[in-house]
Amino acid sequence: MRLQKFMAQCGVASRRKCEEIIQQGRVKVNGKTVNQLGFKIDPEKDIVEVDGERISLQSHKVYIMLNKPFGVISSAKDEKGRKTVVDLVKDKVNVRVFPVGRLDFDTTGLILLTNDGEFAYKVTHPKHDIEKTYIALIKGIPSKEEIERFEKGLLIDGKMTAPAKFKILKQINGNAMVEIKIHEGRNRQIRKMCDMIGHKVLKLKRIAIGKLQLGKLKEGEFVFLDRETANRVFEK
Secondary structure (H helix, E strand, O other): OEHHHHHHHOOOOOHHHHHHHHHOOOEEEOOEEOOOOOOEOOOOOOOEEEOOEEOOOOOOOOEEEEEEOOOOEOOOOOOOOOOEHHHHHHHHOOOOOEEEOOOOOOOEEEEEEEOOHHHHHHHHOHHHOOOEEEEEEEOOOOOHHHHHHHHHOOEEOOEEOOOOEEEEEEEEOOEEEEEEEEOOOOOOHHHHHHHHOOOOEEEEEEEEEOOEEOOOOOOOOEEEEOHHHHHHHHOO
16 A cells, blocks of 8 residues: 555545655654655555654544634644644544645634545545635625626636636625635635735635535534535535
């Protein structure tokens, strides 16, 4: 089995993130550092360590839906010592979990945590075209023409965004509360797209991934999901 696949199945992180961890020299097999992505191991015989901690296959898969608060980092660890999404759940989880994808530091709302690397890979891989729904408070009221530009796609960081959906929900003191649906997850994408049409994001919250909805879960709260419920992210 390829090392990164074994690590993902052990719940270290998604396969993509595991590849980064290997390349960073943080993995040892039988006491020797391995930084080659093509390296293969025998799960029954080889001893694999990540950051000095031995890992093994976990048969019990965990799926958690968290309402991420403002100012919390979407990672398992933070080199600056800031609070992470894993910190919010670790006292109630007896296995290693990691976030599926990410939400920006200043964005709140739905984020998933799991120890199922294959599930995380499917959720984050672009080929599955999973829709993410956000509620945003933006500065000013966008015109029909600006909304059309947003929905057709904008040139962000040298690359066009995929078609999106944009709907004004209500006006608040000269600003707009809007619903935005995208299929991508590029860095600060919604904020950059709103900047491009001249309407800065004041607040941003993710409320759904696929058909899985955040509902009434309060900021900082989380719930465990069964696999059937977690799979609602794949529903169109």
